[in-house]
Each structure stands twice: as structure tokens, then as C-alpha cells.
Amino acid sequence: MAVYTDITEDDLKRFLTEYDVGDLTSYKGIAEGVENSNFLLHTTRDPLILTLYEKRVEKSDLPFFLGLMQHLAARGLSCPLPLPRRDGALLGTLSGRPAxxxxxxxxMWLRKPEARHCRDVGAALAKMHIAGEGFTLTRPNALSLDGWHTLWEKSEARADEVEKGLQAEIRGELAFLAANWPKDLPAGVIHADLFPDNVFFLGDGLSGLIDFYFACNDLLAYDVSICLNAWCFEKDGSYNMTKGMALLEGYESVRPLSRAEAEALPILSRGSALRFFLTRLYDWLTTPPDALVVKKDPLEYLRKLRFHAAVSSVGEYGLSRP
Amino acid sequence: MAVYTDITEDDLKRFLTEYDVGDLTSYKGIAEGVENSNFLLHTTRDPLILTLYEKRVEKSDLPFFLGLMQHLAARGLSCPLPLPRRDGALLGTLSGRPAxxxxxxxxMWLRKPEARHCRDVGAALAKMHIAGEGFTLTRPNALSLDGWHTLWEKSEARADEVEKGLQAEIRGELAFLAANWPKDLPAGVIHADLFPDNVFFLGDGLSGLIDFYFACNDLLAYDVSICLNAWCFEKDGSYNMTKGMALLEGYESVRPLSRAEAEALPILSRGSALRFFLTRLYDWLTTPPDALVVKKDPLEYLRKLRFHAAVSSVGEYGLSRP
Structure with a gap:
């Protein structure tokens, strides 16, 4: 939950004069997004989201994120659409922040998604991958192999505080992934953070994807592996084959995975489990114990990593192949 | 900012079946209120606020708070109206909390209110005092003389950590207030927390009062003194006579203060300054330094207290008397 920067009514009204959005009737800071400050605005027309980009977001990345949402929405993907100002710009300044x-x-995002939702998510992810074609800006994935090493260097010395033997295990894992990471798979724009809180459902169906602030260019099947990690494990750590099957079927109903992509799922999933393990480990070790934030347990992702490392065939994910 | 309890879509939908409010289309945790969890709901009809009452709120007080809002709204005061369930109850249960x-x-609440807003606030406060007449439930003010002593006992030993000499000064202040506190002034239902974030403005006018969770029975003029403290001082600690005059004129345009009430303003304002000083001091001393909450400086209210202690005539507040 996050409102890092407050705004005055006068500043907000001045900001809004650059847009054609009706008159402001209320604004509330909302508890969504962990990187930015978000406000829900009511106006005499439609409700809007106002996002103030905080310091953790690179300002030079904003044209990529905002342009991508515009590109995806123009190609029929249901996602938030940045509104242009009267001068055409997608970005203004408010309370000293890009906004x-x-x-x-x-x-609404689902706190307890079921297999049918996983199917919808798989299909929506594939639609996003296809809709992303032709987007001309690029952004390398800062949280892939090189980024993992940089992150790991910050936590390595204290890793065994979290679990004995962790330092040796992660070193081995990083070496394995560096030596075996696939290179020749289809690449494109990926969401890279499609967790349940970034997928909205309304009535019986998926109503849209949000939060493209980790989006980047990378292997498309790596994005699928992130979703397997984010959607298809139960609270007790077990992999839910029914959900996995549904998610993969949903994805392949729109964009079938190549044989090489399918076979790479175990190592890609090891990589994406490691990616979330490393950011959580870093936060775990650096967040003060008294801070009023929920620290996410890094070991959840270590258990997922170990699951993927033990997978011997993609059939174990529920992927059916003739 | 506050969302202490999250809710699942299923639980929320089940909760809403008890109400006639249309279909839910979204809900967002909002960063308002420090005692409870608040969500802004969109439905196929009107937007709504859902409040989950957390442990710091006495469940036995809820009928007073909710009944008061209903009573005030029925008498024409613009304030949030609790919606009755189909069975008539104003309170249900959600995620294990009264809701x-x-x-x-x-x-919108004003981050930088001006004198004309102070006038509106004064008038709205007086309207609330009049609209509160006839409300049959009562709730003693837990944060009056006795409550201040209880609070002080928890901070007394460490008070000089905040400022040298504070322990002796507050002891003297408490003794003075106990000996001189007025008793025979008009009493009724007071808001007791009418700070800028609890007053909404829309267009050119005040659109309503919110957050009645400190409301109680006490001296009406004490509520005026809380507003003087909350609205009429500048960031540099100086009293803004123009704002004070506007607030008092606004109040008296609806409900003139008696001579005794007017003359009691300095001591009532000392008391209300002490009340906010004591809760802030307690929070200051007990909130861990790393916690991600903004600790409000208790000394702001000590400076206000000293201002009131030095007032020799109510003319210094901007109150004109023939």
C-alpha cells in the first residue's frame, strides 16, 4: 500500500486544467502499487487513476511504460489507458513528481483465484504478447541473469541468516542458470509481474491487466513461467496441476508454445522463482523489523525454485503434448 | 493511511447481499482514517465507503457513532449516512470485523485552508451542534480531564526526553485545568476531531463533515476550541487572527456563544491543545523510530497551549464583543 506523496487540491486542479476530463469532485489516496503513489479521482465524467511516479521508478522508463499501455489498448487489450494532455503529452508534473x-x-483482483481464472489469465497473457508486437520502444529486463547477480551480491553475506546452507545453494543455482539459460526462444514485450493483484475480474470474466511498471523485452515463455509461479501454487507450497494445466491451456488457446519454449519451462520457472526470491530476500534483510509493511517470505520462492529444479518433464506442469 | 484488514471479493459480495446497493464493480483500500480500514466501492449505482472497525474502536461505541450520523443526516447536516441492511441493522460483519x-x-479536504473556509467550518460546526439536539444515545468524552491524566501517566516519566522541563510544565497545566475547568456551559454532542481532513469542500462551498469516531457528549464551546487549534494556526506556530475571526463569526452566524462560553475559550483551548499534545506525545514516545508512519510533532500543540495560556482577553482570538 502506498501513498508517498500527498497533493493539494489547488495543485491537482491546476494539473487537471491540462486535460479534458471534466471537473474534479473527489480524490483519495489508494492502497495499491508498491512503487508509486496512486489516487482514485472522481470527476463529473469518468473516474480516473492518478499516478505519481516515485524515486524508485526511472523517469527515463516512463515513455516505455505509458507508450506500451497506449499501444496495447489500441490493439484491443483491456488495460488502463494513459490520457493525453491537451498538448498530446502523456506525462505531466505534480507535487514535484512525474505524474x-x-x-x-x-x-477486482482475486484473493483466491481458481483454475478457471488461471485459464483466463493464460489467455490474456498470450493476447498481451501478441498485442505487444510492433511496439517500437524497448526496455531490457533489469531483473534477468545480470540483475540477479547484482541483487545477490547485496544479500549473499547474510543469506545464511534466513536458512542455513542458502549461500551455497543460491551460488550453485546462479551458476547453473548462467550456464543453461535459453537464448533462442521467441522474445517480445512481457508484463514480468502478472500476479493476481494485477489482474482484474468482473462478473464471470477477466476485465483487464494493470501495472505495467516491470514490463520489458524478454523471452515470452519467461512471462508464462512467472505466471506459473504466481498463480499455480497453493499456500502450503504445493504445485496445483489443475491450475497449471488451465493456465497453459488458456495461453496456448491464443498463442501455442513452440516445442523449445515448452521444454524450457522448467529452467525458465527456476529463473523466475529465483528472481522473486532475490528481491524478497533483499527486502527481508533490509526492511527494519518494526516497519509497518508486510515482509513477504523469501522462502516461499525458494520452495518453488526447488520444485522446478526437480521437474523432469513439462508434463509435470500439466502441459499436454502429443 | 490505513488498510489493516484485507477482504476477499467473495466475502465482500456475500456481505453486500444483505444490502440493496446494486452490483459491485470495484473496491480499493483507501488511505484515510487512522483507526479503521476503509474501502471505496464502485457499484452499478452509487459509490460507497465500506468501513471495517479495527480493535482500537470499542464495539460498544459503534451504535452511538452510526446512530449519530443517521440522526445528523436526517436533520439536514451533510455527512456520510450509514446504509441499513435489509434487516434494518446498520452494522454487519466482514473478515471478522464489525463493518x-x-x-x-x-x-475534498483542503491541505491549505483559507479564512473563508474557516468561516464555513465554524458555521458547519454550529449546525452540527444544533442538529445533534435530541440524539438519545450518549457517550462520555474519554479524552477530557480524567483521560488526560491517564494518558499523562503513561508518558510522564519520559516527557523530558522531548523537551527539558516538560514534566513540570505539564503537571502544572493539568493542575490548573483541573482547578479551573468550566462546568456550567451548554453541552451536547460534539465532533471532537474536526480537523481539515474531516471537512470536505466542493466547488465554492463546504460539502460535508466526516469521521465521527471521536464524537461524544461534552461542552459545545470545547468543540469550537478544538477547531481554533486545528484551523487557525500557521505552520510557523503563529495564531492567524483573520482565520480565528472568520471561524468564530461563522459559528456565531448559526449559534451565538453565550458570554460565559466566550470567556471560557482561552481555558477550553488550553485544554484541547493539551489533549492533542498528550496523544501525540504518547504516540511519539511509543512509535518505533523505523515505523513507516509520520509521527506528528507533539511540540506543535505545546506551542499552541502556551499561546492560549498567555491570552488575556477573547478579543485576542478575533471574537468581537460589544
Whole structure:
């Protein structure tokens, strides 16, 4: 939950004069997004989301993120649409921060998703991968192999505080991934953070995807592996084959995976489990114990990593191949 | 900012079946209120506020708070209205907490209020005092003389950590207030926390009062003194006579203060300054330094207290008397 920067009504009204959005009737800071400050605005027309980009977001990345949402929405993907100012710019300044006004997407994220939702998520991810084609800006994935090493260097010395033997295990894992990471798979724009809180459902269906602030260029099947990690494990750590099967079927109903992509799922999933393990480990070790934030347990992702390392065939994910 | 308890879509939908409010289309945790968890709901009809009452709120006080909002709204005061369930109850249960659905009040609280807003606040406070007449439930003010002593006992030993000499000064202040506190002034239902973030403005006017969770029975003029402290001092600690005059004129345009009430303003304002000083001092001393909450400086209210202690005539507040 996050409202790092407050705004005055006067500043907000001045900011809004650059847009054609009706008159402001209320604004509330909302507890969504961990990197930025978000406000839900009511106006005499449609509700809107106002995002103030905080210091953790690189300002030079904003044209990629905002342009991508515009590109995806123009190609029919349901996602928030940045509204242009009267001068055409997608970005303004408010309370000293870069700020954007974004369409409000109705729907709710599911605290307890079921297999049918995983199917919808798989299909939506594939649609996003296809809709992303032709987007001309690029952004390398800062949280791939090189990024993992940089992150690991910051936590390595204290890793065994979390679990004995962790230092040796992660060193081995990083070496394995560096030596075996696939290179020749289809690449494109990936979401890279499609967790349940970034997918909205309304009525019986998926109503849209949000939060493209980790989006980047990388292997498309790596994005699938992130979703397997984010959607298809139970609280007790077990892999839910029914959900995995549904997610993969949903994905392949729109964009079938090549044989090489399918076979790479175990190592890609090891990599994406390691990626979330490393950011959580870093936060775990650096967040003060008294801070009023929920520290996410890094070991959840270590257990997922170990699961993937033990997978011997993609059939174990529920992927059916003739 | 506060969302202490999260809710699942299924639980929320089940909760809403008890109400006649249309279909849910989204819900977002909002960063308002420090005692409870608040969500802004969109439905196929009107937006709503859902409040989950956390442990710091006495469950036995809820009928007073909710009944008061209903009583005030029925008498024409613009304030949030608790919606009754189909069975007539104002309170349900959600995620293990008492929960109420409350009408959404459009408008924005002012980060930088001006004198004309102070006038509106004074008038709205007086309207609330009059609208509160006839409300049959009562709730003693837990944060009056006795409560201050209880609070002080928890901080007394460490008070000089905040400022040297503070222990002796506050002891003297408490003794003075106990000996001189007025008793025979008009009493009724007071808001007791009418700070800028609890007053909404829309367009050119005040659109309503919110957050009645400190409301109680006490001296009406004490509520005026809380507003003088909350609205009429500048960031540099100086009293803004123009704002004070506007607030008092606004109040008296609806409910003139008696001579005794007017003359009691300095001591009542000392008391209300002490009340906020003591809760802030307690929070200051007990909130861990790393916690991600903004600790409000207790000395702000000590400076206000000293200002009131030095007032020799109510003219110094801007109150004109023939």
C-alpha cells in the first residue's frame, strides 16, 4: 500500500486544467502499487487513476511504460489507458513528481483465484504478447541473469541468516542458470509481474491487466513461467496441476508454445522463482523489523525454485503434448 | 493511511447481499482514517465507503457513532449516512470485523485552508451542534480531564526526553485545568476531531463533515476550541487572527456563544491543545523510530497551549464583543 506523496487540491486542479476530463469532485489516496503513489479521482465524467511516479521508478522508463499501455489498448487489450494532455503529452508534473492520468478499469483482483481464472489469465497473457508486437520502444529486463547477480551480491553475506546452507545453494543455482539459460526462444514485450493483484475480474470474466511498471523485452515463455509461479501454487507450497494445466491451456488457446519454449519451462520457472526470491530476500534483510509493511517470505520462492529444479518433464506442469 | 484488514471479493459480495446497493464493480483500500480500514466501492449505482472497525474502536461505541450520523443526516447536516441492511441493522460483519456501509460524500479536504473556509467550518460546526439536539444515545468524552491524566501517566516519566522541563510544565497545566475547568456551559454532542481532513469542500462551498469516531457528549464551546487549534494556526506556530475571526463569526452566524462560553475559550483551548499534545506525545514516545508512519510533532500543540495560556482577553482570538 502506498501513498508517498500527498497533493493539494489547488495543485491537482491546476494539473487537471491540462486535460479534458471534466471537473474534479473527489480524490483519495489508494492502497495499491508498491512503487508509486496512486489516487482514485472522481470527476463529473469518468473516474480516473492518478499516478505519481516515485524515486524508485526511472523517469527515463516512463515513455516505455505509458507508450506500451497506449499501444496495447489500441490493439484491443483491456488495460488502463494513459490520457493525453491537451498538448498530446502523456506525462505531466505534480507535487514535484512525474505524474500521469490513467483510465479507471472496473473490476477486482482475486484473493483466491481458481483454475478457471488461471485459464483466463493464460489467455490474456498470450493476447498481451501478441498485442505487444510492433511496439517500437524497448526496455531490457533489469531483473534477468545480470540483475540477479547484482541483487545477490547485496544479500549473499547474510543469506545464511534466513536458512542455513542458502549461500551455497543460491551460488550453485546462479551458476547453473548462467550456464543453461535459453537464448533462442521467441522474445517480445512481457508484463514480468502478472500476479493476481494485477489482474482484474468482473462478473464471470477477466476485465483487464494493470501495472505495467516491470514490463520489458524478454523471452515470452519467461512471462508464462512467472505466471506459473504466481498463480499455480497453493499456500502450503504445493504445485496445483489443475491450475497449471488451465493456465497453459488458456495461453496456448491464443498463442501455442513452440516445442523449445515448452521444454524450457522448467529452467525458465527456476529463473523466475529465483528472481522473486532475490528481491524478497533483499527486502527481508533490509526492511527494519518494526516497519509497518508486510515482509513477504523469501522462502516461499525458494520452495518453488526447488520444485522446478526437480521437474523432469513439462508434463509435470500439466502441459499436454502429443 | 490505513488498510489493516484485507477482504476477499467473495466475502465482500456475500456481505453486500444483505444490502440493496446494486452490483459491485470495484473496491480499493483507501488511505484515510487512522483507526479503521476503509474501502471505496464502485457499484452499478452509487459509490460507497465500506468501513471495517479495527480493535482500537470499542464495539460498544459503534451504535452511538452510526446512530449519530443517521440522526445528523436526517436533520439536514451533510455527512456520510450509514446504509441499513435489509434487516434494518446498520452494522454487519466482514473478515471478522464489525463493518458498515456508508454513503460516499463527494468533495475534498483542503491541505491549505483559507479564512473563508474557516468561516464555513465554524458555521458547519454550529449546525452540527444544533442538529445533534435530541440524539438519545450518549457517550462520555474519554479524552477530557480524567483521560488526560491517564494518558499523562503513561508518558510522564519520559516527557523530558522531548523537551527539558516538560514534566513540570505539564503537571502544572493539568493542575490548573483541573482547578479551573468550566462546568456550567451548554453541552451536547460534539465532533471532537474536526480537523481539515474531516471537512470536505466542493466547488465554492463546504460539502460535508466526516469521521465521527471521536464524537461524544461534552461542552459545545470545547468543540469550537478544538477547531481554533486545528484551523487557525500557521505552520510557523503563529495564531492567524483573520482565520480565528472568520471561524468564530461563522459559528456565531448559526449559534451565538453565550458570554460565559466566550470567556471560557482561552481555558477550553488550553485544554484541547493539551489533549492533542498528550496523544501525540504518547504516540511519539511509543512509535518505533523505523515505523513507516509520520509521527506528528507533539511540540506543535505545546506551542499552541502556551499561546492560549498567555491570552488575556477573547478579543485576542478575533471574537468581537460589544
Amino acid at each position: 500521469a492520468l490513467i483510465s479507471f478499469l472496473e473490476g | 458498515a456501509l456508508i454513503s460516499f460524500l463527494e468533495g
